[in-house]
Amino acid sequence: MLLKYSKADSRRHSEVITGDETWVYFYDMQTKQQSSKWIFEDEVSDPIPKRFMAVNKRMLAIFFTTRGLLEFVMLSAKHTVTAAWYTECCLPKVFQAVETLRPKSGIRGMKFHHDNAPAHTQPEVAKSLLGNQA
Template sequence: MLLKYSKKDSRRWSEVITGDETWIYYYDIQSKQQSSKWIFEDEQPDTIPKQTRAVGKRTFAVFFSTRGIIEYVMLPEKHTVTATWYTENCLPQVFQAVERLRPKTGLRGMKFHHDNAPAHTARKTKDYIKQSGLELIDHPPYSPDLAPCDFWLYLL
């Protein structure tokens, strides 16, 4: 990607859509006011057990460009990312969002980037992206440190 876009024309970076899946943890924490209760002087206060850090977690697929987040898609609970879910549920939503954001040009001229997860490298996924008219930017094998999501989106 760096070699391809190393020219001074930074406008071309806006043509790249990149995405990745991540776990998002959620919490259900009571405030002090919610957990307080009236007691008499001679009563001992109830022991409030320490709450677990996260009540649950959900998987989201997040796609963005240099202009910000294009679309995020929540994976159904207790499901994993498969090529079928990716091509039938996730990518159609992302491509529709791009077409809403770019009503004149739509997907024309856009390039698509994601990592080498099995759902991303499946023949079904590659065929779907090619059929949509997008150019697929290859992700180098064994290079998780080069994923744009790690630098610009998740920052962790």
């Protein structure tokens, strides 16, 4: 992709949408001060339960252009990216964000750059991308 655009003007770079997924971890940690409590000298303190680092985690798909953040889509709890989710839930939100960004031309002429994860390389993803360029 860099070779393709190296001889073109910099305006062509603004036509690229980059997307990827990552896990987002939610933490619920107490500091030592928050978990401390006053006790009398003759009292036995309650044991402090072991705290887990990640209380929850969710998959986040995020898309950027040269202008910055375009769109992000959070998956439901305990779900991962599939081709069906990518084409039915994620890409429509990205297409809508592009329509807002480029009301006259929309997604036409835009290039999607994402990794070769199985959910991205399925035929229905390509059909979804090509079908929305009209």
